[in-house]
Amino acid sequence: MAGLELRGIRKDYGATAVLKGIDLSIADGEFVVFVGPSGCGKSTLLRVIAGLETVTAGDIHIDGTEVTRLAASDRGLAMVFQSYALYPHMTVHQNMSFALENMGIAKAEISARVDRAARMLRLTDYLQRKPAALSGGQRQRVAIGRAIVRDPKIFLFDEPLSNLDAELRVATRKELAALHAEIGGTMIYVTHDQVEAMTLADRIVVLNGGRIEQIGTPLDLYNRPANLFVAGFIGSPRMNLLPTELVKGEAAGTAATLGIRPEHVEPCQEAEADLTVRIELVEQLGGETFLYTTGPNDVPLTIRCDGQSRLARGDVLPVRFSRDHLHRFDAAGLACRPEPLLARSPS
């Protein structure tokens, strides 16, 4: 187990810059999740940490030791691949013990460790099978088992659940959380899935276009997105972003954006309404309802209500914004804090 420190990491493939200066410090035992849109460089960053890619600039420290030039096999990290990358010609047991053999560990110790990991992951009955004879979920657990037996300094996961069906994903996600609680290793986890990020992470790193947009605990990111990108990226359905204009203060007259999450838009009496919207689509999920509406100037606005709703397409609805939950962004897209005096609703 160990901490990790990245300083000014840049990675170019030929002329294209994929990572454009990443600074990040991860504490020992922390569970950090990288999220970001497809192609933003999450996998590349993970592979750079793993040592599978060389960096163009910057340096990497594990536990205070510089490892930038060290080969992957010498860094002492373990990785779970999206494709699992199980060795197809080896049994589950051999798959898990391969790394230990490479490290020159004694046979008895290897068996003990593999058995322990297999018990933890409910793989004991499958140890003599080859990967081709396992289900997707079992393969996934073998891939994790292969990492666990190593007792590595850091676990790296690249979208490990993306090949599982929805139900299995939820189950495995919980197991992963339990696993982290149990063995407490430092884990770096790449995902597309917000729920995975929110539920698993101690801290989330939001990447975009090769840069870090924001680092913080899941609720930090949710409650105080640092910029428009994070505001739009975290949370589902997305935060409503309404174009406005500043009316007071120094920057009066410049464009700005007002953000409000769907659950913070409330239907209300006509008198106290900020806006009146027309309902375009109603999604009834049973426990909650999403209303997709348009306001003045066809500005879209999503509303989340608890429980079920009788509203229907075409209905007109006065709504108000919860004043405590307004997010304000300046013309550059950065969150305004402390909040400058803000505008009226879109006109």
Add this chain to the structure above:
Amino acid sequence: MTDTIRSHGAPARGPSAAAAVTTGSANALMRLTDPPMRAVQRLIGALRMPYVFLLPNLVFFGLFVFLPIGINIVFSVTGGTALFPSERPYVGAEHYARLLDCGSYLEAASCREDLFWRGVGNTLTFTVFQMVAMVLFSLVTALVLNRPIRGRGFFRAVYFFPVLLSPVVVALIWKWILQRDGLLNAVLTTAGGEKILFFVDPGWAMFWAVFVSVWAHMGFYTLILLAGLQAIPRDVYEAAEMDGTRPWRVFHRITLPLLWPNLLVVLVLVLIRSVQVFDEVFVLTGGGPGTATMMVVQYIYTTAFANQVQNFGLAGAASVLLGAVLFVLTLIQLFLTRRRAS
């Protein structure tokens, strides 16, 4: 060329017992080789390891291909009988001049090195007849085998198995049949004909040289063509049938064009191998009668090794010329296969 069997599981299609033995000995080998190779990697770093993997093969290529090519060129411009290049006097283009010194290129006898030109002439004759016969027979055989006949696997094997035989074996099999009191002459006389001395008549000797080569190798080309035929989708034929196309026209307008890439590869491969032909013909006819079936490679071999005076210079010059021809042919082949692949 391209894709082989693709299954990265256990080598299911391979002979599994043999595979088990190999894996066993491979494991033992692993225990022996792992520590030193690990040390090498620690010494030079993982990034330089590919050179280590490449090294043995390159040493072999260097010693037995690149170096000899260089020596061969040196041979071709030096004289004397010594084998070691430094002991050979420089003679410039003398060997080339001698090889190319002809009264008329259409008349081998008018050349200074008439044997070389006879070899060239024989090789040309052989190549032309063999190409026509080989392509014709392997195409017909492939077409027949492509029909869903009963026992297709068996028939394919029948045509294919001579490919695996040693050229010497092939030549001896036929020599035994074609000899004066052999099976063929027995059949001929039983049918009321006369015995024919096949290896005394130049025409017959060349005929059998071509025949035996086709016999031995057509299975290989049949396989290539058959693979091409089987890659033509069935519905193309069905569509043609719906259009009421006549059979010959289907062959002409559908089969042949779609098979053309494979056919081209076969043509060039046959060409390249014909130009290099030696083994079968040499054992079958010994190049005779006289020099009637002596090929260029036999000329080179005899000049360098079998003659009383070993003339490496002349043989070197002849092989440089042959090499140039093969180089061009191989470039054509690479171009064609690359085009087929893309």
Add this chain to the structure above:
Amino acid sequence: MTGKLRTGKLSRLLLARRGGASWHWTDVASYAYLALGVLLMFGPVAWLALSSFKTPAALLEFPPSLLPMAQSEVSVQGYPQPLPLFRVTMEDGSVRELAQVRRVGIVAQMVDPKEPGQTIRVPADRRTPVRHMALAVENYTDPLTQFDFLRFLRNSLVVTVVATIITLVINSMAAYALSIYEFRGKSLAMLGVIGTLMIPITIILAPVYLVVTKLGFVDSLWAVILPGAATPTGVFLLRQYMLTIPRDLIEAARMDKASEWRIYARIVMPLSMPALAVLAIFSVMWRWNEFLWPLAVLTKTEVHTLPIALNAFQGELQTQWHYLLAMTVVTLLPVALVFAFLQRFITSGIANTGMK
């Protein structure tokens, strides 16, 4: 079969005779062609095998008999040697089986084995030999004892096995380097491999001979084993296959702290088994059959391989066809057996790689 509805003339002609449909002339022609093919392809080999069991005397017969036959002999009381048996047409037209005592000019002295006391004189053209099938096994056993044929067999085996192992190891190493890594000079190395593809040993015979001489290998089996061990075709075949191994596996192994050599030996090699098997079969075939180069470099009889020995025999022993034929069969047999067992594997391997 999808085309049940379309059993038209054309598909019958180009594709198939479908079940139930009557025989089209093209079906007859196809089967006739194939039957002829079987005769032409198998016939000569069968003839070789049959002939190899004939006695020298039977080999000299013209026209030759189909099966290996020998004249029957009987022991007759009063004669120390067994006597040859003949079927004789007597003057009265009856046919008797008699043993021949001796032949003087056109008259043969015969004796009836059942009445050994009395000799019968018969014109020589009235008798035909009584024959039975006899396998001249000594054609096989004699060369093994007299001509050291076992040594040639062993030489061929050693060359084939050792060369194939070396080929597999060094070609797979090179293929591994060229498929898994990116490194400076990679395209140059590829070019070198392609370059050697164009150079058959036929055209660099003398210089390779020189190299082998300088290395001190002349008249040792190494002279045959080493020069052809690095094959460009093998490198290509293996590389093509290794390129299809997922990169993730290699990286996973790296994360598992495997050395590059271990990745090669424990991950890539086992996964390339099918391609390795194809190359192994090719290599065995090449080496077992190789002729020109061994002919040039192996001058001493002790190091001859089978093909070279066979060729030498046919030069020396023009009259001893019985040995030559038997040894040809022995040379051919291993290949035939390998083919019989691995037929499907070999043909699909060749069809897929386009090499031999």
